[in-house]
Amino acid sequence: xxxxxxxxxxxxxxxxxxxxxxxxxxxxxxxxxxxxxxxxxxxxxxxxxxxxxxxxxxxxxxxxxxxxxxxxxxxxxxxxxxxxxxxxxxxxxxxxxxxxxxxxxxxxxxxxxxxxxxxxxxxxxxxxxxxxxxxxxxxxxxxxxxxxxxxxxxxxxxxxxxxxxxxxxxxxxxxxxxxxxxxxxxxxxxxxxxxxxxxxxxxxxxxxxxxxxxxxxxxxxxxxxxxxxxxxxxxxxxxxxxxxxxxxxxxxxxxxxxxxxxxxxxxxxxxxxxxxxxxxxxxxxxxxxxxxxxxxxxxxxxxxxxxxxxxxxxxxxxxxxxxxxxxxxxxxxxxxxxxxxxxxxxxxxxxxxxxxxxxxxxxxxxxxxxxxxxxxxxxxxxxxxxxxxxxxxxxxxxxxxxxxxxxxxxxxxxxxxxxxx
Numbered sequence: 001x002x003x004x005x006x007x008x009x010x011x012x013x014x015x016x017x018x019x020x021x022x023x024x025x026x027x028x029x030x031x032x033x034x035x036x037x038x039x040x041x042x043x044x045x046x047x048x049x050x051x052x053x054x055x056x057x058x059x060x061x062x063x064x065x066x067x068x069x070x071x072x073x074x075x076x077x078x079x080x081x082x083x084x085x086x087x088x089x090x091x092x093x094x095x096x097x098x099x100x101x102x103x104x105x106x107x108x109x110x111x112x113x114x115x116x117x118x119x120x121x122x123x124x125x126x127x128x129x130x131x132x133x134x135x136x137x138x139x140x141x142x143x144x145x146x147x148x149x150x151x152x153x154x155x156x157x158x159x160x161x162x163x164x165x166x167x168x169x170x171x172x173x174x175x176x177x178x179x180x181x182x183x184x185x186x187x188x189x190x191x192x193x194x195x196x197x198x199x200x201x202x203x204x205x206x207x208x209x210x211x212x213x214x215x216x217x218x219x220x221x222x223x224x225x226x227x228x229x230x231x232x233x234x235x236x237x238x239x240x241x242x243x244x245x246x247x248x249x250x251x252x253x254x255x256x257x258x259x260x261x262x263x264x265x266x267x268x269x270x271x272x273x274x275x276x277x278x279x280x281x282x283x284x285x286x287x288x289x290x291x292x293x294x295x296x297x298x299x300x301x302x303x304x305x306x307x308x309x310x311x312x313x314x315x316x317x318x319x320x321x322x323x324x325x326x327x328x329x330x331x332x333x334x335x336x337x338x339x340x341x342x343x344x345x346x347x348x349x350x351x352x353x354x355x356x357x358x359x360x361x362x363x364x365x366x367x368x369x370x371x372x373x374x375x376x377x378x379x380x381x382x383x384x385x386x387x388x389x390x391x392x393x394x395x396x397x398x399x400x401x402x403x404x405x406x407x408x409x410x411x412x413x414x415x416x417x418x419x420x421x
C-alpha cells in the first residue's frame with residue numbers, strides 16, 4: 001500500500017507540473033515578475049514559520065551526527081531568508097530571456113527564419129541539505145516559464161515543506177499556476193530512482209550537491225541531465241604573487257564559507273614563494289582554524305603539519321581543511337589542477353602576465369580567476385540574480401547558470417507558400 005501511495009505522489013505531482021508548464025510557458029513577463037514579488041513578500045511575512053521548520057531539521061541533524069559544515073549549509077536565519085527574498089526581487093528586475101530573438105535571417109527562397117528562446121518545460125531539481133536552493137530554483141524556473149519539480153534531501157524536509165507551501169500559497173494570488181512548483185516529499189532512494197526516469201514528464205534533471213549525489217544521478221537517470229559539479233577548487237600562489245593579496249585571497253577562499261562548492265580545497269604554492277612567505281601563509285590559516293596538510297616533499301620544513309596523501313589532492317573537504325601542494329613552476333600547477341580538479345573554479349595569484357595568460361589558457365575549468373577569490377563563482381555575484389547551479393560540463397551551459405541556461409530554442413519559420421522540390 002505504501003509503495004502505491006508513494007508512486008501515486010510521484011506520478012501525480014509530475015503530471016501536475018507538466019500541465020502547469022504548458023500554461024506557465026505563455027505567461028507574460030509582467031505576470032511572472034508579479035508572482036516573484038508575491039513569493040518574496042510571503043517569505044518575509046512567514047519568516048517565523050520557516051525558521052521553526054528549519055529548527056526542527058537542525059535538531060534532527062544534530063541528533064544524527066551531521067558535521068558542523070553540513071549543518072551550516074542546512075541552517076536558515078533571518079539574514080538568509082532575507083537574502084532569498086532579495087534574490088527573487090532581483091530576478092523580477094532582470095530582463096526576461098523568453099522570446100528573445102537570437103538570430104534572424106532570410107533564405108534565397110524567401111523563407112524567413114528566427115531563432116528564439118523558449119522555456120525548457122519541467123525542470124527536475126535534485127539537491128541535498130540546502131533549503132535556499134528550493135527558493136532559488138523556484139524563482140529561476142518561474143522567471144523562465146518553467147515548472148519545477150523539487151526533490152530535496154530528508155535532512156531538509158521540514159524546511160522545504162515550509163518554503164514550498166508558502167511559495168505555492170503565494171502563487172494562488174497571482175496569474176501563475178500554483179502547480180508550477182512541486183515538492184517530492186518521499187525522500188527514499190528507490191523513489192528518487194523512479195524520479196530520475198520520468199521521461200515525458202520531466203524534461204531535464206539538474207543535480208546539485210555532493211560528488212556522490214551527482215554521480216548517482218548520472219548513472220541512474222534516463223531523463224537528460226544538466227550536470228553540475230563538485231568543487232575541488234585550487235588557489236595557485238605564483239612566485240611573483242604579492243604576499244598581502246595571496247594571504248587575503250587564500251583566507252577568504254577557504255574560510256569565508258568552507259561548506260560551499262566554490263571554496264578552495266587545495267593551495268598550490270611556488271616553492272620560491274613558500275621559502276619567503278610560507279610561514280606567514282600557514283600561520284594565518286591556522287589562526288583561522290584551518291587544518292593544513294602539507295606536500296610530503298616539504299614535510300621536513302613543516303614537521304608539525306600532517307602530510308597530505310594522494311586522497312587529499314582529490315578531496316572536496318567542505319570543511320576547514322586545506323591541502324598544500326608545492327610546485328616549481330606554473331606548468332606543474334596547471335598539470336596538478338587538470339588532474340585533480342573538478343572543472344569548477346581555479347585561481348592564480350600572480351603579477352607575471354605570461355604565467356597568468358598560460359593559466360587562463362590551459363586550466364580546464366568553468367571559471368578561472370587572477371588575484372581574486374573563487375568564492376565569486378555564484379549567480380548573484382555574477383549579476384545573474386541567482387543560480388540554478390554551477391555547470392562543470394561543456395554542453396548547453398557552463399559556470400553559474402542563470403536565466404538563459406534554463407531556456408532552449410525554437411525556430412520560427414515564415415513563408416509565403418514555399419514547398420521543397
